[in-house]
Amino acid sequence: MNYFRKNSGTGSNKQASTPIRMKIILGIIFVLFALLIGQLAYLQLAYGSRFKAEVAKTDSTVVSNQVPRGVMYDAKGRILVGNKANNAITYTKGASTSTKQIYNISNALSAYIRLNDEKPTSEQLAEYYLADQANSTRIQAKMPKSQLDTKKYSNSEIYQNEIAAVKKEKINFTDRQKTAALIFNKISGAYTLSTIYIKNKGLTDKEIAEVGEHLSDLPGVGIGTDWERSYPNGSSIQSIIGSVSTEKSGLPSDNLQYYLSQGYSRNDRVGTSYLEKEYESLLKGSKSTSEVITKANGDIQQTKTVYKGQAGSSLVLTIDAKYQKQLQSTLKRVYNSALASGAARYSSGAYAIAMNPKTGALLGVAGLSHNPKTNKTVDNALGVINQSFVMGSVVKGATVSGGLINNVITPTNNTLSDAAVYLPGSAVKKSVYPIGTFGSLDAPTALEVSSNIYMMHLAMKWVGAKYVPKQYISMPSNSFEILRRNFSMFGLGQKTGVDLPGEVSGIEGKSFDSQGRLLSGSLLDLAYGNYDAYTPIQLVQYVSTIANGGYRMQPYIVQSVGRTGNNGKIYVNYNKKPNVQQRIPWTQSELNVVREGFYRVVHGTNGWGTAHPLKNVKPSISGKTGTAQTFYYDPDNPNRKNPPELINATFVGYAPSSNPKLAIAVVFPGLDPDMEGTYTLQVAKAMVQDYFKLHK
Incomplete structure (x- = not known):
């Protein structure tokens, strides 16, 4: 009987001590939360304006652009090789431009211009197609799971499997989609903060006008001027004068490291033969430089010209x-x-x-x-x-x-x-x-x-x-x-x-x-x-x-x-x-x-x-x-x-x-x-x- 009374007393003490421990724990938690709230209030009041400025802070980067090459004259001052100015649609790639943004810009821009002198490859069409997440999901659903196995394939290999699957679909792309695919390819291959030409030949007044009206809806897109070599006195001497690489071909692969060490960009146009090559250092001129101001999220906020550049030197030849x-x-x-x-x-x-x-x-x-x-x-x-x-x-x-x-x-x-x-x-x-x-x-x-x-x-x-x-x-x-x-x-x-x-x-x-x-x-x-x-x-x-x-x-x-x-x-x-x-x-x-x-x-x-x-x-x-x-x-x-x-x-x-x-x-x-x-x-x-x- 004493045994039962002793045992019963022990249980009553446990029940009585539990609320005290909980109160202690809750009290500690309350104090910690109070300290945290106090710290946040202090930071907000003392440093709030500084943090707000940090979020709104912009970054400045200097980029360079090509200038027209030097002109070549004959012995009588006639132009043998000149530069024909062309209107151009340009694009400057932001620091954090996503694939989805590139896809949307490509689709939007394709409503106003056509790239009829270029034909997209099956690879380019597939890449453009997969840039739409819905299309990518649909293609993946049709593919064997083994081709999507991350243990078996790397991400790039899986992507190539997806491209192959798109090609097998034999999708009939419209002319507008083909243009969008070309634009997508050009923008995707551009360097960050670099300016490329989307279209620089055969640009019509209507295309310029329509793009100009919608520039606010086309971030990064602009209207500029490009140039190409012209031969107003005939091309019979062109085999002496030589040729210049295109923006697409860029620097010659056999001299790539040399040109890069001289400050060229990979898509710069350079003389590839004869006089154009022999006098490249004089004909190229000095590039213009612009200051590109970007927001904290990488979007371009403003572009300012710092130096207009200097056109290449002129050559006067001995030939009449x-x-x-x-x-x-x-x-x-x-x-x-x-x-x-x-x-x-x-x-x-x-x-x-x-x-x-x-x-x-x-x-x-x-x-x-x-x-x-x-x-x-x-x-x-x-x-x-x-x-x-x-x-x-x-x-x-x-x-x-x-x-x-x-x-x-x-x-x-x-x-x-x-x-x-x-x-x-x-x-x-x-x-x-x-x-x-x-x-x-x-x-x-x-x-x-x-x-x-x-x-x-x-x-x-x-x-x-x-x-x-x-x-x-x-x-x-x-x-x-x-x-x-x-x-x-x-x-x-x-x-x-x-x-x-x-x-x-x-x-x-x-x-x-x-x-x-x-x-x-x-x-x-x-x-x-x-x-x-x-x-x-x-x-x-x-x-x-x-x-x-x-x-x-x-x-x-x-x-x-x-x-x-x-x-x-x-x-x-x-x-x-x-x-x-x-x-x-x-x-x-x-x-x-x-x-x-x-x-x-x-x-x-x-x-x-x-x-x-x-x-x-x-x-x-x-x-x-x-x-x-x-x-x-x-x-x-x-x-x-x-x-x-x-x-x-x-x-x-x-x-x-x-x-x-x-x-x-x-x-x-x-x-x-x-x-x-x-x-x-x-x-x-x-x-x-x-x-x-x-x-x-």
Whole structure:
């Protein structure tokens, strides 16, 4: 009984103590809440305005934009390459633009513009389609669960699975949806705070007006101006001028890191070839800069221009646009006649170049590239610096000059035997005319009748060869070096240093056979221009050196650099000065031997003279013709047996003969030897007459 009373008393104490503990806990909680509320009240009263300012705070970022490239003018101030301004719809991407926002903007903008000159890919259409969450959910519901397994695939792989599923749907997109897909793709690929062009070609007044009316509903969209290269005086010289990348292609991948290190953006347009590339640093100008102010949520609040930028520098070229047109037209006309006659069936093209022999300024550059397989011909003016050919007898002026300079012959003693050369175990080496036509020749006459035999005897005497007809020939091991050193003085086989990228030095034939023996026969061929290959620009530099009295001038095409003022005038900052690369150590009497020979090539009375059709051209022309044997090379059948035998027909000259102001070179490679005609002389005649009509 006592037991029960004790037990009952213990239970009563527990029940009585529980409310006290709860009260303690609740009291602690109340105190903590009171402290928290007090702290919040303190922060609100003491720092509320500061927090409100923090929320409303904006961020400022400086961005840059391209400016128009520099203009290129011809020697008379005519615009060769300009910038055509185009209205454009632009978009500046915010710092926190979401995919949903891009989708909505794309749909809205597609109601006002069309991108008819572009076609979206299936990939772009699928990405646009999936940007709508409802579409994405529907596609995922149709897909096998295994393709959505995050353990098996990464997020990007799952997305690619969704794109593949959309493609299988074969959805018929409307024209407006296709435009929206293109816009979506452009905006999605834009960098944060960068401005891109949504449409910058063919923008109509209606499109501009409608977009302008709804700019408030199109965040980030604006109306601006873009530019593209224009050629108001024709595009015949475009292969010299080069091209510029598009905003879509951006920086060339092979030089990406270089351009990025120079401050370019990936979508910047840069010169990708020739003058546009060579003078990129001047033509690009300095970018404009703008301050973009963004809200705390990343939306763009305001854009202010900080620096308007400076358009690229202007280039004044040495080429006269009118003469350039005439030159290209003449070359096409004559070459087409060669094609029509069958003479140029296997020809690879034709090239012509004119230069001021006293300064090195290029006055006209024309070229054609012909595909014998398709019979198509395209402009290729750059062939004058990057195509090499065996040029034939046009280089004999350099051979005679070397003989004179090295005292192998003299102005008063330069007669050599004209007996054909018979090397043991090989065919006779002779000139075009029959063996025995001349017993001996002096240097001017050898140039006039284009004697191969004279040049071979001169070369053997020069290098100290030992020769017994049909039995024996021996030459020093440095014989090729002797002749090539002489040719290089005139620029043959050497890069000229012209201010264009891509120039080649030519092709040098072998000097020794596989057993280390000197190729004596090839050295004799070299002496009259039938071995090493040179470029057309090397030919014009070589003949200019004879024309101006012995100064090898560096060719150039940019005369000056400056800027174009608002009044249209060009303010020059830099003028190119003529550069003498080498002085030929002639005496006047030695030079006169070569000049007399070149004059007689055109004006001589010998029946074997090679350029008499130019005799009556005014002003007087002096020059040298050439032919060199070659073969048709079929790239699709490089081992073709018995390929067609062809010739390279060439001409170099200068006018007037007494005081040269124009030097020219013409090359027609790969002509039928039985149909050589006078094609090079026809071009040369027109080059001289057209130039002096324009420059009286």
